[in-house]
Amino acid sequence: MQAFDIIAFVHSNDEEDTFLIPSAVRRIPEFSSNDEELISSVVAGTIPSYELEGKLGDCRRAVGIRREALRRITGSSLEGLPFDGFDYASILNQCCELPIGYVQLPVGIAGPLLLDGKHYYVPMATTEGCLVASTNRGCKAIAKSGGAMSVLLRDGMTRAPVVRLPSARRAAELKAFLENPSNFETISVVFNRSSRFAKLQSIHCALAGRNIYIRFSCSTGDAMGMNMVSKGVEYVLDELKKDLLPYSLTSTSSNFCSDKKPAAVNWIEGRGKTVVCEAVIEEEVVKNVLKTNVSTLVELNVIKNLAGSAVAGSLGGFNAHAGNIVSAIFVATGRQDLAQILESSHCITMMEAVNDGQNLHVSVTMPSIEVGTVGGGTQLASQAACLDLLGVKGGSETPGENSKRLAAVVAGAVLAGELSLISALATGQLVKCHLKYNRSTKDTCKF
Template sequence: MVNEREIIDKLKAGEIKLREIEKYTDNIDQAVAIRRKFIEEVSNSKIEHLSNYSIDMESASKKNIEQPIGAVQIPVGIAGPLKINGDYAQGEFYIPLATSEGALIASINRGCSSITGAGGATTRIIDDKMTRAPVIKAKSLTHAIEIKTWIENNFKELKKAAEVTTRHGKLIKIDPVIVVGRYVYPRFVFTTGDSMGMNMVTIATEAALSLLSHKTGAHVIASSGNVCVDKKPSSINMVEGRGKSLVAEIIIPKEIVEKKLKSTSEAIVEVNTSKNLIGSAISGSMGFNAQYANMIGAIFLATGQDEAHIVEGSLGITTASREENGDLYFSVTLPDVPIATVGGGTSIGTARECLEIMGVYGNEKVHKFAEIIAGTVLAGELSLMAALAAGHLARAHKELGRG
């Protein structure tokens, strides 16, 4: 029989580490409860809500979390229906969004209604890749150039070495290969199927680097040299793209702009130019948009994506123009959205359910999911820009409890 008190006392005395509790318990739930009780005692706090969850902690502890004490709860709401006319997503969809920001889902929902009323958003995936860029130290500049040249001349050999490690990953190019002094930064670019693929491409790149080191004497300093660029805003990802590169567009009839969005095409265009383009330029922002991170974050949290990639998904450019007949053209371009419909956090019960609501859980669904994301970002961005153009933003937040 498990002696909870004895384990907690040994934890306090440093005789047992938090990660070792499972060795002294019959199952994961006992270990979680003891770890939680220990934290309550040492922090003089009461953990009540973290202990209420439906997650399969046995499964999660094997691949999603270490030293678990429970789970957080974020409200999940639904926006939609949103009509999408994509290559992969076709029809009307309801989108689950996890957020604690009042007014966000109401705003996205207004955008969904406007887009659906206008016939639906056109969505496309313009690129699909995952990257890993190690940093290599050469003996000299001459040696660095030799390594760069060898990489460029022996792509097929490196591709073969990398792809031995994966059934789904395909190395499509190594570009750019940057030399800085005697350091070399080759950017390995892969396709990864339905998984986000960060772990996949890291393992595959390391296999290719083993061959490279053997052939050239290259010394690998780190498997990531920050040219990937993973989990950080960057100009190279803005230009080259990473994950899914997405575009969504809509032409909103003048009548819908005025009746649903309570604004005009001219006003929305001016706000977009002055705020998203000029304002972003003078501030040095890498995201020429109003709020992509809001929609990306809410979808990512609901569907078990890697939340650190929200910063990449916040990159992008919003464009708006008035058509000759007074209608509004509106588009969003997201060059860097790393997502998955299998693996990682997508198997957690709540995440799986949210993916299933959209019909995108499992294999061969990631492109459909990507187009739904693009349409959702379009809806949220459109609604916010209209609210700003009409002067409604502060009022909406005040009415929905977010003054």
């Protein structure tokens, strides 16, 4: 029978909640005399901490030794950081280096999200009270109005190396060569050798003096594809250097990609999946579920999301809180590069009255959703379970279908979140609901 520890949590209003936590999660590892020697060596610096997994061949033991060495070095107890209950071998050489434990995050469920005729229950990992409840309300409004529809406009991951030529003229010559349609097939053959899933789609170049920035775009199957496209880029650059003209490679990535940064090139040309998701919300649903009216939502969307973001000089941020939903789904489903939340959250939310002003047409356009269903953290047990819940776990029979479906679900959930938050702002419910879900007060919330 599994043992539990009773943990008490005291709120700011002096009310107390108790929780049962599996004892194994909180158990401090025990050490043998051999372990003590290793711990002392790590503390003294004679054995690098990063060598423990390789030396021991036991990932759990390596983590315990590293953790204890850190505790002795820093004086921190690390008591609140769980140790047991995690498969450390599953992250070796692919997800996280120098592990000392893991962080627990609650996963909530929003839905069903009726999208493209199918119901999805969307997993969201978050510590922000109200987020899941609000998204869930948006899902309810969409479902009661017949569901949402999505369309994929583009699917291509990018990588842009920077190459320095002897002169600006030579850089311009290389640009002309790379962008000449008659040369594309030859370049594609070289690029596509790098992977059975990589398919070069386009090449777009920009110059700054004698530096040329080459933005390669390719399809990557069900993988997010950064490593795949980078490998293909190296194949092409090696071939160019050998057969065309000498150059010095400054960097495999030049920020013209643009990865993990808000950038106009992603907002305009897209990166990863470009998805539009829309729904028509019936007047009665707006009134009874969202607790507001169509004209108020349309006006507030213009003033807040469009004009407000313009006043702020926003880049890709013409929305209420797309990043909230994107980040929660990314964490739950094992996105390897969480910083890609930045460009993946680019979104413009549109609302307008239709059918003689009775119903609300709402849409989100997201040009750079960067998702994958294979690789990175998608193979970890918890994240794989969330992907399986959505029906997009692993690679699909038709390469790319699972990752495209996941991108559509992200956009659909953002649509739901936008509907609910704008409605909460329109009715003055935002602060009250956050106080309820974030401060544990007894206030009521209409979500």
